[in-house]
Amino acid sequence: MIYLDNAATSWPKPPEVLKAMVDVLQHAGGNPGRSGHRLSIEAARVIYNAREDIARFFNIGDPSRVIFTSNATHAINLVLQGLLKPGDRVVTSSIEHNAVMRPLRSLEKQGLILHTVPCAPDGMLDMRSIAAAIDSHTRLVVLIHASNVMGTMLPVAEVAHLAHHAGALLLVDAAQTAGAVPIDMKAGRIDFLAFTGHKGLQGPPGIGGLVIGDHVDTSQVEPLMRGGTGSQSELELQPESLPDKFESGTPNIAGIAGLHAGIRWLMDRGIHIIREHELELTRNLINGLSSMPGIKVYGTSDLERRTAIISFTANNKEVSEIGLKLDDDYGILVRVGLHCAPAAHRTIGTFPGGTVRLAPGAFTTMDDVNKTIWAIEQIIAS
Amino acid sequence: MTEYGVILFYTTSSAMRAEKLLVAEGCSVKLIPVPRHLSSDCGVALRFNWQQQEKVKSVLDQAQVEVDAIHQL
Ligand SMILES: Cc1ncc(COP(=O)(O)O)c(C=O)c1O
Numbered sequence: 001m002i003y004l005d006n007a008a009t010s011w012p013k014p015p016e017v018l019k020a021m022v023d024v025l026q027h028a029g030g031n032p033g034r035s036g037h038r039l040s041i042e043a044a045r046v047i048y049n050a051r052e053d054i055a056r057f058f059n060i061g062d063p064s065r066v067i068f069t070s071n072a073t074h075a076i077n078l079v080l081q082g083l084l085k086p087g088d089r090v091v092t093s094s095i096e097h098n099a100v101m102r103p104l105r106s107l108e109k110q111g112l113i114l115h116t117v118p119c120a121p122d123g124m125l126d127m128r129s130i131a132a133a134i135d136s137h138t139r140l141v142v143l144i145h146a147s148n149v150m151g152t153m154l155p156v157a158e159v160a161h162l163a164h165h166a167g168a169l170l171l172v173d174a175a176q177t178a179g180a181v182p183i184d185m186k187a188g189r190i191d192f193l194a195f196t197g198h199k200g201l202q203g204p205p206g207i208g209g210l211v212i213g214d215h216v217d218t219s220q221v222e223p224l225m226r227g228g229t230g231s232q233s234e235l236e237l238q239p240e241s242l243p244d245k246f247e248s249g250t251p252n253i254a255g256i257a258g259l260h261a262g263i264r265w266l267m268d269r270g271i272h273i274i275r276e277h278e279l280e281l282t283r284n285l286i287n288g289l290s291s292m293p294g295i296k297v298y299g300t301s302d303l304e305r306r307t308a309i310i311s312f313t314a315n316n317k318e319v320s321e322i323g324l325k326l327d328d329d330y331g332i333l334v335r336v337g338l339h340c341a342p343a344a345h346r347t348i349g350t351f352p353g354g355t356v357r358l359a360p361g362a363f364t365t366m367d368d369v370n371k372t373i374w375a376i377e378q379i380i381a382s
Numbered sequence: 383m384t385e386y387g388v389i390l391f392y393t394t395s396s397a398m399r400a401e402k403l404l405v406a407e408g409c410s411v412k413l414i415p416v417p418r419h420l421s422s423d424c425g426v427a428l429r430f431n432w433q434q435q436e437k438v439k440s441v442l443d444q445a446q447v448e449v450d451a452i453h454q455l
Contacts, residue, residue, distance in 0.1 A: 033394030036415025036426045044413075044426065048398030064395050231393045231425045241392040241448065 001331045002368045006361030007148055007176060007309050008335050009198045009205060013262070017202055020261035021254045028257075031250055034230040043253055050260035051243070057263055058193060058211050059184045064242040065212040068251055072175040073099040074224075075194035075210035078246060079171050080104060080142070082221040086111030088139040091168075093125055093154065094118045095147045095344035100173055104142070113137075121348050122300045123152025131162050138168040145177040149344040149355065150299030151282070151309030153177070160189040169216065175199060179262070180278070180307050182271050191216050197255065202262030202362070207255030210246070218242060225249070274362045278308035281360040281369050285310045288373035292380060298348050298355060311348075311355035314380045319356045322379055326356075330375040334358055385432040388414070389442075390421055390450040397426050400447050407441050409434050420453055429455070 003011050028046050030039030051063040060066075069075040080103045084090065090104060094116050108114045117130045134141060141163040146153040156172050163170045171192040174183060178193075179200025185193055193211040197203030212218060219240065226238040227248030239245055266274065282303065289297050294315040300306060313319060323336035337354040338345050345351040360369065391397045397413060404411045409430060416427045430438050432454055442449060 033397070033425050036413075041413045041426060044394050044398055045401075048395055048402070051395065052399075052402075063399065064393065229393070231391070231423065233423050233425070234421070239392065241396075243395055244393045 001333065002364075002372060004332060004334050004358045004360055004364065004368070004372060006364070007199065007307075007357065007359035010200065010202055010361050012363060013204065013258075014202055014265040016265050017204065017258045017261045021204065021258040024257035025254055028253070032230070032253060034228075034250075046253065046260075047251060047256050050256045053260060053263055053267075054209065054211065057267070058178075059186045060211060061214045062242075065214065065218075067210040067212065067243050067246045068256060069208045069210055070206055070252070071198070071208040072173060072194045072196035073208075075208055076100055076142075076171070076173060077103050078210055078224050079140075079192045079194070079221065080107060081224055083140060083169070084112055087113070089113040089115065089135070089137045090140050090142060091115045091117060091130065091133045091138055092142040093130075093144060094347045095123055095149065095152075095341065096142065096144050097148055097173060097175065097344075098340045098342070099175070100142055100144065101343055116343075119152075119154075119347050122298070123147050123150050123154075123344070123348065124300055124305075125154050125159075127155070127158065130159060134162050134166045134168060136166055138163070138166050140169050140171060142171045143173065145172050145174045145183075146180075146307040146309075147299070147341070147344055148176050148309065149339050149341050149357070150311045150348060151176075151306040152300045153181070153305045153307065156190060157188045160191075164189060176307055176309070179266055179271070181275060185211060185213055189213075197259040197262065201259060202265055203259030204255050207252050207259045212242075218245065221246075223248070269362075277362070278360060278364075279303055279306070281364055281366065282306060282308045282310060284366065284369050285358055285360070285373065288369075289376065292377060294380060295376075298350070308360050310358045311350075312358075313350060313353070313355050317380060319354050322356050322376070325379045326372075326375060329379075330371070332372055332375055386429050386455040387432045387435055387438070387452060388417060388420065388455055389428045389430065389438075389452050390416060390423070391425075391427070392448055392450050394425050396448050397428055399445070400428050400442055400449075403441055403445050403447065404428070404430070404438060407437065409438055409441070411438075417455070420451075
């Protein structure tokens with residue numbers, strides 16, 4: 001079997017991740033911080049240590065600004081629903097995931113003013129259009145860091161500059177980039193970074209987070225949920241202190257331990273080395289596919305501005321047929337269709353048919369890639 | 383007999399951070415349930431050796447760890 005669906009969720013997971021999850025349930029099984037006995041304290045330590053490494057990984061100073069969530073969707077909703085009010089102006093791109101577009105469209109019905117800046121068919125953002133769209137009434141700019149449809153990366157640091165100049169904040173959807181490319185929130189001046197644990201960060205599903213820049217005033221963000229935090233229990237009002245303000249209810253400690261192990265695994269191996277490997281695989285897939293008649297490959301040709309995602313269509317076969325044949329006849333697992341991002345497919349001209357998406361990962365080999373190219377050649381020739 | 387002090391925090395995360403910083407500075411500390419006579423909070427507090435109170439305070443001050451209250455036990 002060849003797994004080429006790492007953009008949906010990475011697989012396999014490093015053995016260290018599985019071990020950390022079992023270990024924490026066996027040895028730190030208390031309810032973190034709630035009860036004050038040794039198993040409860042050990043659980044709280046596990047979570048705190050993860051917070052600290054995540055803060056370091058994305059380069060912010062204060063670990064209490066790492067907010068654990070279930071996934072990127074939850075983190076994005078926390079910011080959008082917690083910060084925005086009717087009448088606020090929001091600028092975003094035309095290649096966002098539904099994790100961003102659905103909450104924004106819903107807020108739009110309640111009076112939010114939404115401005116969508118078009119991207120070129122290869123996904124590249126037109127800097128002049130976005131500069132013109134961000135004005136002094138703009139409250140928030142929301143930007144996908146890399147497209148989950150064609151892998152094109154957007155220039156978040158440049159957009160951060162524009163946003164801050166206009167007095168707006170920047171939320172980056174790093175679902176596809178966290179763990180795949182180095183992210184420095186301080187250097188990139190990112191205010192809110194939403195990530196998910198189960199893709200490039202090598203962790204399990206069901207854990208993600210929101211990382212809040214050191215300078216961001218969090219009193220302007222309302223929590224999505226309110227409830228017990230194990231702290232300030234005498235109060236029936238939600239505490240303002242971080243991370244508790246945004247983390248009510250018993251957390252996913254096995255998920256946090258697995259995510260932490262995934263991040264350590266990445267740090268040990270070196271994120272640059274994994275990126276090099278994935279880009280080499282990406283280059284070969286693009287070259288192999290581009291030389292086949294009737295195949296169109298999407299996304300920018302500038303590899304440095306790409307993640308390991310290769311989307312294509314064939315002029316003689318539907319994408320669903322290619323996907324099914326790859327799975328049934330060759331044991332190659334890919335994802336076809338719209339990838340929860342209809343806006344991105346409209347932008348690249350593949351709506352509503354969608355594309356076949358190949359997403360190699362840290363464990364994919366060059367042999368896997370060569371076999372895949374050969375299999376696709378057979379399928380489109382048949 | 384050792385005399386202890388206890389630090390109360392607003393969040394469990396701060397208590398964990400304080401423990402880590404103080405252990406790294408060689409202070410002898412222990413996380414304990416919040417003593418009922420000090421607060422009705424259900425979380426954890428950090429017990430320390432009262433003789434080290436100056437050092438403890440300066441370490442937490444320097445790292446800007448938010449502290450709710452410090453009591454002598
Ligand atoms: C760009 C992008 N944003 C958001 C998400 C949502 O991630 P999750 O399903 O883990 O919340 C995904 C992945 O599905 C994604 O690719």
